[in-house]
Amino acid sequence: MIHTNPIRPIDHLVLPAASLEVARARLGALGFTVAPTGVHPFGTENACVYFADGTFLEPLAVGDAQGADAAVSAGNVFIARDRLFRLSHGDEGFSALVFGTADAASDHADFRARGVSAGDMLSFSRDFVGPDGKSDTASFRLAFATAGHTGDAFSFTCERINVPELDRSALQAHANGATRLVAVTATGTGPGEWLELIAPIAGVEARVAEHSIRTANATVEVLDGSVFADRFDLAAPDGPFRLAAITFGVESLAAAEAMLREAAILHHRIGDRLVVPPAPGQGAAFAFEENS
Structure with a gap:
């Protein structure tokens, strides 16, 4: 490699x-x-x-x-x-x-x-x-x-x-408090094979035993269906391999949850994570964790 x-x-x-x-x-x-x-x-x-x-x-x-x-x-x-x-x-x-x-x-x-x-x-x-x-x-x-x-x-x-020299600060301010990408989660069989492809692209060694890699700014992980279900309290997408969930870091989980509730967005809390199932216009499960 x-x-x-x-x-x-x-x-x-x-x-x-x-x-x-x-x-x-x-x-x-x-x-x-x-x-x-x-x-x-x-x-x-x-x-x-x-x-x-x-x-x-x-x-x-x-x-x-x-x-x-x-x-x-x-x-x-x-x-x-x-x-x-x-x-x-x-x-x-x-x-x-x-x-x-x-x-x-x-x-x-x-x-x-x-x-x-x-x-x-x-x-x-x-x-x-x-x-x-x-x-x-x-x-x-x-x-x-x-x-x-x-x-x-x-x-x-x-x-x-x-790169356009335009002020993006207004575009980077979100009502839900999201500031960063924390993780990308995929599901599938043979996670080590997919990580072996992605790791050289990211410029890192695959942590095959952990089914993940750590990029310069976020984690990429591949979980089997049962582990994905436990992590997100959602059924894994069908198919041998799918990009399935995105986790964002927010300033306040309580504030994010209050915003979702006020907007009548279907969501659930599992541990220290808020999860929003996929919906039209939102092609993956979204999860929110509080910035540490």
Whole structure:
């Protein structure tokens, strides 16, 4: 196994949605501040949720079906993998774990050398609009990795080529008190195999005995169905491997719970964790833990 990469942070998480409007309403009801719509040049659009630790959620919808068709025909891996996920699991879910990188081209060469490349790199730009209406151009370069035992889930590294110089502080302030990403939880058989794929992308050693890795900013874990059920008091998603839950750190668990209760959001408490089951516009279970 190659371990020449620096330890990378999780950059963002991709959450396919049938409707961006439904996703925006759901995330807003959960107490998240949702950014203005971002339009990709290949048929998809997003409404991101940004956190103070630099991570973000990317709810993703197809806004231009013809544009997406053309992108798939042109070999766009991002759109092709999104389509594969939707064909297998529907238009709601959690499809991709994304790591930050300073050199996507080197990552792509590494993935090809290890036989885990999912296809050609992707470079693109899109407009970024801040909460004050000011806009700038954001540019990215992506390198994709996958393996047969990860099913329809995939991973890629994201190099931020141009980061808009806009004030995101308002976008990072959330009514539920969320400030950071704590953990990503997947379910499936053979967790060690998936961790063996993800660990080199994250630049770390897989803690196979613990079924987890520790990235630069959060934990990634793979649990079997029964352990997942005990942890979250929810049934595990169907299938041999699924990205299933996201845990956020909040300033006050009591305040977050009060907000969910006032918004009439279905949730339950298990130990020191609040859990919100998946719903339309929220493709994974969400959990909230108090920052230590």
